[in-house]
Amino acid sequence: MRGAKSAKWVAIAAVVALGATACGGGSDDKGSDSKAAVDPNGKFSVEVGEPQNPLQPANTMESNGSIVIRSLFSGLVDYDSSGKIVYVNAQSVDSKDNKTFTVKLKSGWKFHDGTPVTADSYVKAWNWAANPANKQTNSFWFSDIQGYDDVAPAKGKPKATTLSGLKVVDDNTFTITLSKALPYFVYKLGYEVFDPLPESFYKDPKAAGQHPIGNGPYKFVSWQHNKSIEVAKFDGYKGPNAAKNGGVIFKNYTSLETAYQDLKSNNVDVLRQIAPKDLPVYKQDLGDRAVDQAYSAIQTIAVAYYTKQWKDIDPKVIQGLSMAIDRNTITKTVLQGTREPATGWVAKGVLGYQPNAAGDVTTYNPTKAKALIKEGGGVPGNQIYIQYNADGGHKEWVEAVCNSITNATGVKCSGDSKADFQADLNARDAHEVKSLYRSGWVLDYPFNANFIRDLYGTKSDGNQGGFSNKTIDSEIAAADAAPTLEDSEKKYQEIEKQLPNYMPSIPLWYYKVNAGYSENVTGVKYAQDGDPILTGVQVKKK
């Protein structure tokens, strides 16, 4: 029931490194065999890596840190598994015009140090994080709020240090004014960058990053770098997702293989991923403790529209290339069932997901592929390259996709490997991609706009391929200006339905969680961002 996280790229690199699994239905509801008695104070351990950043909510972009942050902090809202909003710390978030939002907090909430959570805890935290002087990696999330350009101007000195769009009304109420209306802004509020901070944070933010004090279901106990992070149940927690266990130990692993060995010996209780080496056997090893379920992330091949090759291309050519990829066979063989063929640009588990949005563009059809490419004037140079990072385990499927394209259409295709993710990003940022490149996306918030607006708008942050289309841009603007959330969702659905005519990228497949848990725990479920839901885990009595 958890969602929203930005740039889970570390995990992507690792997840993608996974090669394999047997194909199976996503039965995610296996953990409730509560034959053994449950110990409500029992602690369990989860496999994570060392968080890259200090544990400050607005400074955590990668998955190792964000799973810890989300155990320690609770924000205003959260999502359920179908992508609907659930209020956590907020009593209500109302707006008449989708531009000014009034947030009412539930009263009586406290931080772990005993100080109350007030409207000021939010407003001050957001102002602090939005200020570039505080160097928070997620600060651009506040750019929707009025006054952001004064706090963080693109050029020149900042004119203000606080966002003019945030106003405290009373202890439990504050208002957010956006620079322009955004019907799904409430969805963004579920992201941990919008968490509140206690007064003690500002005295020494650096120390607070090592010893965070939050308002979430768990309180911080200790962080032994490169070894473990321990959190314990916070008894004063008032939210709907109170912990059903005594606490969590985030155990640091550098390799998934080792974590899996430890899982089999019950030395670690919950895994987030299974290593490629163990994917063929993990279902036999773990039985019904093996987890295989879809989550909201998609792999695509993006087109570098700034290159000579694609600058003035007829979208039919890209459609043809897309139809030349045999997604079913590749996900079943090369990727051993760890992916599910994509049928659109928006991933499953997101509000506004529609099956088969791309129509027949994602169906394998060699004859039609050939015809489309011919109709569109052919691929310039009759040769394409797919850029990928060699440290992410992408090589195998890139080769398979290339073979599929060449066999079906005769277009020559080869992989363009960059040594690692850094080098890959560097080439993308510098607009040095030769032809096509691999691009993965994990949801930030479970609303379809995240998969369309943030990737294919001309000025979007995630648009690295230079795709630009006036019709799409104006329709995105119209969808953002829609009077209600439902209208906006529908408009984005219509945009997705039109994307086959423009082909900003070639959708390949959706990700799946392949994970497992030990004999010590029950009730382990995974949210649509692929992470286990920690508060719901129950520890068996020993």
Added chain:
Amino acid sequence: MGRYVARRLLQMIPVFIGTTLLIFLMVYALPGDPVRGLFGDKGASPQVIAQLRHEYGLDQPILVQYWHYMRDMILHADFGTQVASGRPVTDVLGSAFPVTLRLAAVAFAIEIVLGIALGIVSGLRAGRATDTGILLVTLLLISIPVFVLGFILQLVFADQLHWTDPSVNDPTNYGQLVMPGFVLATASLAYVTRLTRTSISENLRADYIRTAVAKGLPRRRVIGVHVMRNSLIPVVTYLGTDIGALMGGAVVTERIFNIHGIGGTIADAITRREGTTLVGLVTILVLVYLLASLLVDLLYAVLDPRIRYA
């Protein structure tokens, strides 16, 4: 002796400057940027990028960066700050180094004890079945890749026999470090055995040994003092250089057994383009190498009285 040591220590300075500068330049030459890398696939706020780059001095020319870095390191023992975590590099070093030291110590002990013992046994019985057997085993150890051996031992001793844990949960527990220590030591162990064996079987035929035997010295003294002392010179040379390799080159072993030591930290620093962390770690390793080779040279004088350092 004192002057010799002083001279050697002075020679370390140019080596030290050379290696650190080289590494600094090499990290700089790699494509990618540690600050941009923090943001991954998603776009980043240019203001924050600029602020971060400024804070870590990345907006300055590379030689200026190097100068600042060396100045802080030498004057204040400040190795800089990790870009992502904001932790001081000395902190990172402080948590990774003891772990690596312990692992290297275990591996080193296994290497010395097993390696030299096997070498002596096989050297004394050169040409016989025992010797052939030991040579075969060492050949096997040299040719099995570390990760294969690691996974096999893990499977057999942890999964099937349950004698030990599959990974290291507590790096202060020497019991848990035995298996990874053995895996780390295997290749070196085999070399030590082979070096010792050759050296001993050669020295057994030397004139001074014949003299010692003719004098009627007990066999134990002939082997233990006369043969051993001279035979150990090549072995000590090898062991000295191997200390550094055991510390910095344990990446694979560290990964298999989930040990958070220097090797993995170096690998991480490279993928994240964190020049400061990398140079800090390598500086320490360079110092270890330099000191170990000095120690080896001094040991020569102890082992062979003919060698004198003025």
